Amino acid sequence: MTPARLTERREEGGTVLSLGGRLDAYSIAAVWAEARQALVRNATQPITVDAGEVDYCDGAGVALLLDLLRQPRPAGAAVSVRNLAEPYRHLLEPFDPAAFAASARQEAARPSTVERVGRMAADLGRDLWEQVAFVGEGAAAIGAALRHPRRVRWKDALAVAQEAGANALPIVALIAFLMGVILAFQSAVAMRQFGAEIFVANLVGLSLLRELGPLMTAILLAGRSAAAFAAEIGTMKVNEEIDALVTMGLDPVRFLVVTRVLAGLVVAPLLTVFANVIGLVGGGLVMRSFDIPWVTYYRQLTTAADWEDLTGGLIKACVFGVLVAGIGCLRGLQTRTGAAAVGVSTTRAVVSAIVLIVITDGVFAVMFYYLDF
Amino acid sequence: MDPQGDAIIRVEGLSAGFDDGLLLQDVSFQVRRGEVFVILGGSGCGKSTLLKHLIGLYPPAAGTILIDGEDIVTAQGVQRLALLRKFGVMYQSGALFGSMTLLENVTLPLESYTDLPPEARELVARTKLALVGLEGFGRHMPAELSGGMQKRAAIARAMVLDPAILFLDEPSAGLDPITSAELDQLILSLARNLGITFVVVTHELPSIYAIADRVIMLDKTARGIIAEGRPEMLRDHSDNPWVRRFFNREAVSS
Numbered sequence: 001m002t003p004a005r006l007t008e009r010r011e012e013g014g015t016v017l018s019l020g021g022r023l024d025a026y027s028i029a030a031v032w033a034e035a036r037q038a039l040v041r042n043a044t045q046p047i048t049v050d051a052g053e054v055d056y057c058d059g060a061g062v063a064l065l066l067d068l069l070r071q072p073r074p075a076g077a078a079v080s081v082r083n084l085a086e087p088y089r090h091l092l093e094p095f096d097p098a099a100f101a102a103s104a105r106q107e108a109a110r111p112s113t114v115e116r117v118g119r120m121a122a123d124l125g126r127d128l129w130e131q132v133a134f135v136g137e138g139a140a141a142i143g144a145a146l147r148h149p150r151r152v153r154w155k156d157a158l159a160v161a162q163e164a165g166a167n168a169l170p171i172v173a174l175i176a177f178l179m180g181v182i183l184a185f186q187s188a189v190a191m192r193q194f195g196a197e198i199f200v201a202n203l204v205g206l207s208l209l210r211e212l213g214p215l216m217t218a219i220l221l222a223g224r225s226a227a228a229f230a231a232e233i234g235t236m237k238v239n240e241e242i243d244a245l246v247t248m249g250l251d252p253v254r255f256l257v258v259t260r261v262l263a264g265l266v267v268a269p270l271l272t273v274f275a276n277v278i279g280l281v282g283g284g285l286v287m288r289s290f291d292i293p294w295v296t297y298y299r300q301l302t303t304a305a306d307w308e309d310l311t312g313g314l315i316k317a318c319v320f321g322v323l324v325a326g327i328g329c330l331r332g333l334q335t336r337t338g339a340a341a342v343g344v345s346t347t348r349a350v351v352s353a354i355v356l357i358v359i360t361d362g363v364f365a366v367m368f369y370y371l372d373f
Numbered sequence: 374m375d376p377q378g379d380a381i382i383r384v385e386g387l388s389a390g391f392d393d394g395l396l397l398q399d400v401s402f403q404v405r406r407g408e409v410f411v412i413l414g415g416s417g418c419g420k421s422t423l424l425k426h427l428i429g430l431y432p433p434a435a436g437t438i439l440i441d442g443e444d445i446v447t448a449q450g451v452q453r454l455a456l457l458r459k460f461g462v463m464y465q466s467g468a469l470f471g472s473m474t475l476l477e478n479v480t481l482p483l484e485s486y487t488d489l490p491p492e493a494r495e496l497v498a499r500t501k502l503a504l505v506g507l508e509g510f511g512r513h514m515p516a517e518l519s520g521g522m523q524k525r526a527a528i529a530r531a532m533v534l535d536p537a538i539l540f541l542d543e544p545s546a547g548l549d550p551i552t553s554a555e556l557d558q559l560i561l562s563l564a565r566n567l568g569i570t571f572v573v574v575t576h577e578l579p580s581i582y583a584i585a586d587r588v589i590m591l592d593k594t595a596r597g598i599i600a601e602g603r604p605e606m607l608r609d610h611s612d613n614p615w616v617r618r619f620f621n622r623e624a625v626s627s
Binding site for chain 2: 024025026028029032033058059060062063064066067087088090091094095099100336337338339340341
C-alpha cells in the first residue's frame with residue numbers, strides 16, 4: 001500500500017488537488033496540513049479535490065474530505081470532490097459538511113461566572129441540607145435501633161467492627177508507638193538540661209490520654225474506615241443496590257448506616273485504649289534509655305494522670321467514632337454516577353471526617369476547660 | 374464456500390474455562406474477512422468468555438487463536454500492540470471512561486496512536502459520533518447519557534481507528550427497536566463498504582437475521598459449537614431441536 005499523497009495542479013476553472021494512496025488515520029497527518037494550506041493559498045478560486053487515485057479511504061480519509069468541504073469559502077470559490085470510488089462515497093454521504101462547520105467547542109457554551117457562583121452556592125446549600133437531614137435520619141434510626149435492639153443486623157455490625165477495629169490494630173500500634181517515642185525523646189532532651197527528665201512522664205501521659213490517643217486513632221479510622229465505607233456504599237449506589245434496598249422496603253440508613261455507626265462507636269474507644277497503652281510503653285522505653293526505671297516512670301504517670309483524663313479521652317473517642325463512621329456513610333450515599341464519583345466520595349469522606357474531628361476536638365477542649373474536667 | 378477461504382480469525386482446538394472446570398473444549402472455527410459473524414447461545418454457555426479469549430484478555434487453557442495470521446496468545450510487546458490495533462472492542466456496558474467527555478473518550482486512541490493535529494482528531498471523532506447518532510453530545514460526560522447512548526458511544530470509540538475487525542459484545546441489548554435497527558444498518562454498511570469484519574455476541578433474533586452472514590451456536594453441556602451456518606438455515610433445517618427452538622423463540626417446556 002502506498003502512503004497518502006497530495007499534488008496540486010491548475011486546470012481550467014480552478015485548482016485541482018489530487019489525492020492518492022492510502023487515506024487512513026496513520027498516514028494521513030502529513031497530507032492534512034498540506035491540503036489545508038492549499039485551500040488557504042487558493043482562497044478565491046474554486047477547488048476540485050480529485051480522489052481518483054485513492055487506494056483505500058476509511059473514516060479518517062472521510063474526515064479529511066469533510067474538513068476540506070466544511071471550510072468557509074467565498075461565493076464562486078467552493079470546494080468539491082470528484083472521482084471518489086463508489087464504496088467510499090457511501091461513507092462520505094451521511095455527513096453534511098455544514099453541520100460540522102462549527103467547532104464542537106461551541107456545543108456547550110461555558111456557563112457564565114454568575115451562573116457558576118450560583119450553582120456552587122446551590123451545591124453548598126444542598127450539601128448542608130443533606131447533612132442536616134442525614135443527622136436527623138441517622139439519629140432517628142439509631143434511636144429506633146436502641147429501642148428495638150433485636151432489629152439491628154448485629155452480624156453485619158460485628159463484621160464491620162472486625163474490619164474497622166481488629167484489623168486496624170497493627171497500624172494503630174505503629175503510629176501510637178511512634179507518637180510515644182517522639183514525644184518522650186524530644187521533651188527528654190530538653191528537660192535533661194534542668195535535670196527534670198522524670199516530668200517527661202507527665203507530658204507523655206497527659207497528652208496521650210487526653211488528646212493524642214483519641215485524635216490519632218480517629219484520624220486513622222478516617223483514613224481506613226471512613227474511606228472504606230464511602231467507597232463501598234458509593235459503589236452500591238452506582239450499581240443501583242441502594243435503589244434495590246429502597247424498593248424492597250429496607251431503609252438504607254437503617255440497613256447500612258446504623259451497623260457502621262454502632263461499630264464505630266464501639267471500636268473507636270477500644271482502639272484508643274490500645275493506642276494509649278502502646279504510646280505509654282513507647283515513652284517508657286525512651287525513659288529507660290535516660291536511666292529512669294519502669295517503676296519510677298509508672299509512679300510518675302499515675303500521679304500525673306488520673307481516671308478522669310482517661311475517661312475524658314474515651315468520651316471524645318466515642319464521639320469521633322460516630323462522626324467518622326457517619327460521615328463515611330453520608331458521603332457514600334451522596335455518590336453520583338460513574339467510577340470517578342466513587343473516588344470523589346472517598347476523598348470527601350476522609351477530608352470531611354478529619355475536619356469534623358478537628359472541630360469537635362476544639363469544642364471538647366473548650367467544654368472540658370469550663371467544666372474543669 | 375471454501376472453508377479455508379480468506380480467514381481473518383482462525384481458532385484451533387481452543388479450550389477455555391476457569392479454575393472450576395472448562396467452559397469450552399476443543400473449539401475450532403474461522404471467521405472470514407468482511408463477514409458478520411455472530412456468536413450465540415444460551416446464558417452461561419461461554420459466549421463472553423470466548424470473546425474475551427479472542428481479544429486476548431484471557432489466556433486459553435489450550436489451543437491457538439490467530440488474528441490475521443498472528444497468534445494473539447503468544448504475541449508480546451510491540452507485536453502485541455500492533456495486533457491489538459487491528460481490532461476494536463465494544464464492551465457490554467460500554468466501558469467509557471467516566472472522567473472524560475465523549476469526545477475525549479473517542480479521541481483517546483487517535484491521540485495515542487496517530488500524529489493527526491488536534492482539530493483533525495476532533496473531526497474524525499465527531500464523524501464517528503455522528504455515525505452512531507450522537508452528534509452534538511461530544512461535550513457530555515458518559516454519566517449524563519442513557520445506557521443505549523453510552524453503548525453507541527462505545528461503538529464509536531471502538532471504530533475510531535477503523536480497525537479491520539470489530540468485536541461487539543451485546544450491542545443491541547438495552548436499545549429501543551428503532552435504534553437497534555439503525556445499529557444493524559450501520560454494521561451492515563460498515564461491513565459492506567469498508568470490508569470490516571464483525572464478530573458479534575448477541576441474543577437479539579431480529580438483529581441476528583438482519584446482520585449475520587454466519588452464526589455459531591455454543592452450548593453449555595456440549596462445551597462447544599453445536600451448530601454453525603446461516604441463521605435462516607438453522608431455523609428451518611437444523612437437526613437439533615434445541616437449535617430450532619432458539620431460532621423460533623420457543624420455550625423448552627412447550
